[in-house]
Amino acid sequence: MTKNSRSRILSPNSRISSGRIIVYVLQAIGLWQWAEDRRQYERNRNLQRLQRLYGLLLHLPLTFTFILLMLTAALLAHDLEETSGVLYMLLTELALVVKILNIWRQGSSAWLYMDELAHEALYSLRQESERLQWQSELRSFDIIAYSYTLTSIGVVVFACVGVLLTATDIYVLPFDYYVPFEWRHPRNYWYAWSYCSVSMMMTCISNVMLDMIFCYFMFHLSLLYKLIGWRLAALRRSRADNGVGGRGDKDGVHCEMREIFQLHMNVKRLTTQCESLVSLPVLAQIILSAFILCFSGYRLQRMHIMENIGIFLSTIQFVSVMTLQIFLPCYYGNAVTANSNALTNDIFNSDWTGFDMRSRKFMIFYMELLKRPATLKAGGFFQVGLPIFAKRLEIIYRKIQRFIPKGEGCRISWSMPHKEEVVLKQEMYESDTAYGANPNTALKISSVKVSGQLKAKS
Numbered sequence: 001m002t003k004n005s006r007s008r009i010l011s012p013n014s015r016i017s018s019g020r021i022i023v024y025v026l027q028a029i030g031l032w033q034w035a036e037d038r039r040q041y042e043r044n045r046n047l048q049r050l051q052r053l054y055g056l057l058l059h060l061p062l063t064f065t066f067i068l069l070m071l072t073a074a075l076l077a078h079d080l081e082e083t084s085g086v087l088y089m090l091l092t093e094l095a096l097v098v099k100i101l102n103i104w105r106q107g108s109s110a111w112l113y114m115d116e117l118a119h120e121a122l123y124s125l126r127q128e129s130e131r132l133q134w135q136s137e138l139r140s141f142d143i144i145a146y147s148y149t150l151t152s153i154g155v156v157v158f159a160c161v162g163v164l165l166t167a168t169d170i171y172v173l174p175f176d177y178y179v180p181f182e183w184r185h186p187r188n189y190w191y192a193w194s195y196c197s198v199s200m201m202m203t204c205i206s207n208v209m210l211d212m213i214f215c216y217f218m219f220h221l222s223l224l225y226k227l228i229g230w231r232l233a234a235l236r237r238s239r240a241d242n243g244v245g246g247r248g249d250k251d252g253v254h255c256e257m258r259e260i261f262q263l264h265m266n267v268k269r270l271t272t273q274c275e276s277l278v279s280l281p282v283l284a285q286i287i288l289s290a291f292i293l294c295f296s297g298y299r300l301q302r303m304h305i306m307e308n309i310g311i312f313l314s315t316i317q318f319v320s321v322m323t324l325q326i327f328l329p330c331y332y333g334n335a336v337t338a339n340s341n342a343l344t345n346d347i348f349n350s351d352w353t354g355f356d357m358r359s360r361k362f363m364i365f366y367m368e369l370l371k372r373p374a375t376l377k378a379g380g381f382f383q384v385g386l387p388i389f390a391k392r393l394e395i396i397y398r399k400i401q402r403f404i405p406k407g408e409g410c411r412i413s414w415s416m417p418h419k420e421e422v423v424l425k426q427e428m429y430e431s432d433t434a435y436g437a438n439p440n441t442a443l444k445i446s447s448v449k450v451s452g453q454l455k456a457k458s
Helices: 003-008 018-027 039-041 047-075 079-103 107-119 128-164 188-242 245-303 307-342 345-351 357-369 385-403 419-434 438-455
Strands: none
Touching: 003 419, 018 039, 018 107, 018 128, 018 188, 018 245, 047 079, 047 188, 079 107, 079 188, 079 245, 079 307, 128 188, 128 307, 188 245, 188 307, 245 307, 245 385, 307 385, 345 357, 345 385, 385 438
């Protein structure tokens, strides 16, 4: 192996290339430490204070203020349909608040965790085969991360552009929130629309990047357990190639086993650190996800599709993204348990019975430690894995069924609104606002009145 190829294999940045891209985005939006190395991190405390001030100045007027306005709109709602139109997105934003406060509170721990993954010598890739397998796993994570990010951003883009495709005399915001001025006006509407679009894009990027950094913590941890398995398999291949009987070979096997054991102890410690970093955000996401998808299902069930197909497509995308938002941490948390549990199979598949007595005793002791695989728990309540994801979907399905009355079925309408209906909506909206009705609900109230009048005429 040449010197250039060996330095390329041992490069710390190549081990965390996927996570480093996420970190750069988090630094740009004020959710990650700006220090580049441990020396700068330990000596320059003013840089950390500046980063926190930058994050507050960026998220206070956009993220937190916008969430407060959405909460106000939910409290002022008059019926379940209007409430569901706000709550399905408000609950997502509340989960984001938990993630932001968690990353700010544990920002130092998260930075040190990522720094150890990048620079710890025990985690370096020694063989070309390890590097190739590692890069293959990173590419699969990149595909998932890019797909999830683009789909999430597409939800905001579809919603913001879709409302502009409505009739010129009907004003609709991409996402419902309380506006302290009369926004159903040709000029004021653009102020409300612009603030909603910018704020939602900021919260979307923050939410997605925090989701992916937490998933990357678990993904890299599962890769380290895979690395231990690769080292055990390589140890078996080394025994088969070198033969039995040489004392140097026996000492080499024992030294390799001690290094693997030390690596495993470090990874077990990282498992505890990873659990403390992702426990609270994953718990909040899984608990709130059931209500988010239920309100989204109710909103879809009451929606007239052809009246505003942009909102319909953005809602479908939102439901897909929310399902992924639950699935991804469960999937990578399950990968940690599965890969740590597979180490026992790697040992049994090796030719460990052919080792000397000292090495066999060490291997038996090591197998005793593997009887309990590593697990990640969300808030100490339940294990993060695919079983909890399946359980969540079952609960969500049952709750959505309760929203739909028996015998009514799905009420999604594909019909275009009649011209007479559009005229009546506009007239009754103007009359309702003239007599002091809430502008945010006047259009929906007029829709109910119009449907009653049209039925009476028929």
